Amino acid sequence: MKLMVKAPAKINLSLDVLHKRLDGYHEVKMVMTTIDLADRIELSDREDGKIVIHSQNRFVPDDQRNLAYQAAQLLQKRYGVKKGVTISIDKMIPVAAGLAGGSSDAAATLRGLNQLWNLNLSMDTLAEIGAEIGSDVSFCVYGGTALATGRGEVVKHIEAPPNCWVILAKPEIGVSTADVYKNLQLGSVKHPDVDEMVRAIEEKDYHHMCQLVGNVLESVTLKMHPEVALIKEQMGRFGADAVLMSGSGPTVFGLVQYDSRMHRIYNGLRGFCDKVYAVRLLGERIPLD
Numbered sequence: 001m002k003l004m005v006k007a008p009a010k011i012n013l014s015l016d017v018l019h020k021r022l023d024g025y026h027e028v029k030m031v032m033t034t035i036d037l038a039d040r041i042e043l044s045d046r047e048d049g050k051i052v053i054h055s056q057n058r059f060v061p062d063d064q065r066n067l068a069y070q071a072a073q074l075l076q077k078r079y080g081v082k083k084g085v086t087i088s089i090d091k092m093i094p095v096a097a098g099l100a101g102g103s104s105d106a107a108a109t110l111r112g113l114n115q116l117w118n119l120n121l122s123m124d125t126l127a128e129i130g131a132e133i134g135s136d137v138s139f140c141v142y143g144g145t146a147l148a149t150g151r152g153e154v155v156k157h158i159e160a161p162p163n164c165w166v167i168l169a170k171p172e173i174g175v176s177t178a179d180v181y182k183n184l185q186l187g188s189v190k191h192p193d194v195d196e197m198v199r200a201i202e203e204k205d206y207h208h209m210c211q212l213v214g215n216v217l218e219s220v221t222l223k224m225h226p227e228v229a230l231i232k233e234q235m236g237r238f239g240a241d242a243v244l245m246s247g248s249g250p251t252v253f254g255l256v257q258y259d260s261r262m263h264r265i266y267n268g269l270r271g272f273c274d275k276v277y278a279v280r281l282l283g284e285r286i287p288l289d
């Protein structure tokens with residue numbers, strides 16, 4: 001049997017880091033939301049028990065390093081599944097970009113295999129399993145919009161943000177999330193007001209939401225890669241209502257409401273930047289297939 005699943009990217013509208021924990025992770029408080037840029041994943045049953053990854057993208061690992069592979073392996077081991085699976089990843093989300101592409105592939109694999117292998121697990125159980133793969137995987141299991149705390153795996157759902165365009169610009173560099181957290185100097189950062197961001201979203205106050213975007217990891221990545229600051233500047237100049245780096249970067253996103261403004265920014269950035277996209281917010285949770 002075959003199954004297609006979509007794995008949408010996320011952006012962080014607000015990202016604060018509270019402190020470094022004893023386990024080496026950082027305690028975070030962030031608002032995440034899914035966007036209409038998604039990898040497409042095809043899952044095909046195998047009788048030989050093997051997990052096989054196919055992807056045309058040379059940056060996507062085809063072995064145990066792939067987060068989708070890890071998702072399938074965890075389900076096999078935990079639930080004694082004898083079947084295997086071929087996971088074909090049609091990669092649309094840029095890799096190592098701060099958009100949780102790998103985490104979303106893992107989450108989509110969990111949702112899809114739950115169905116393909118008749119496991120009947122709840123979304124909450126899939127999210128718990130996801131947390132073992134990576135901090136962002138739990139959120140990606142549900143999608144939608146959430147306040148994420150802990151190391152990112154404690155997910156509280158909130159309303160979808162007011163709808164708008166999201167323009168994404170990714171320079172031709174990849175960023176290691178671990179390096180960014182390692183270089184973060186918490187004494188000297190400006191903390192965003194995450195609670196106020198949640199309120200603005202729930203009140204569907206687009207302009208207040210735009211005023212509140214903030215990400216403590218931004219200064220770290222900007223120092224490592226000055227081209228990210230240049231993209232931010234360009235997006236602001238072309239008229240985005242809010243401009244912010246997503247996650248650990250290097251992707252910069254801009255928010256706009258009007259189609260005409262979206263086209264102006266999109267066209268202005270193309271040619272200047274490696275990859276540019278204009279997509280809608282998804283905002284709503286992914287139903288259990």
Ligand SMILES: C[C@@](CO)(OP(=O)(O)O)[C@H](O)COP(=O)(O)OP(=O)(O)OC[C@H]1O[C@@H](n2ccc(N)nc2=O)[C@H](O)[C@@H]1O
Binds near residue numbers: 099177246
């Ligand atoms: C920064 C964020 C924001 O959403 O996203 P990305 O930029 O990766 O998309 C996340 O916190 C990234 O989550 P994720 O990419 O799942 O991280 P993990 O695989 O769990 O961890 C990778 C490494 O980042 C560091 N890490 C991650 C999460 C966290 N709360 N504290 C940390 O210190 C650790 O060094 C860890 O070894």
Ligand SMILES: Nc1ncnc2c1ncn2[C@@H]1O[C@H](COP(=O)(O)OP(=O)(O)O)[C@@H](O)[C@H]1O
Binds near residue numbers: 065067068177
């Ligand atoms: N399915 C996958 N898709 C993309 N990258 C993956 C995948 N599985 C593992 N990786 C590895 O994870 C790293 C981070 O990728 P990604 O999830 O795209 O970025 P980010 O954590 O910045 O959102 C990549 O460098 C890649 O080697």
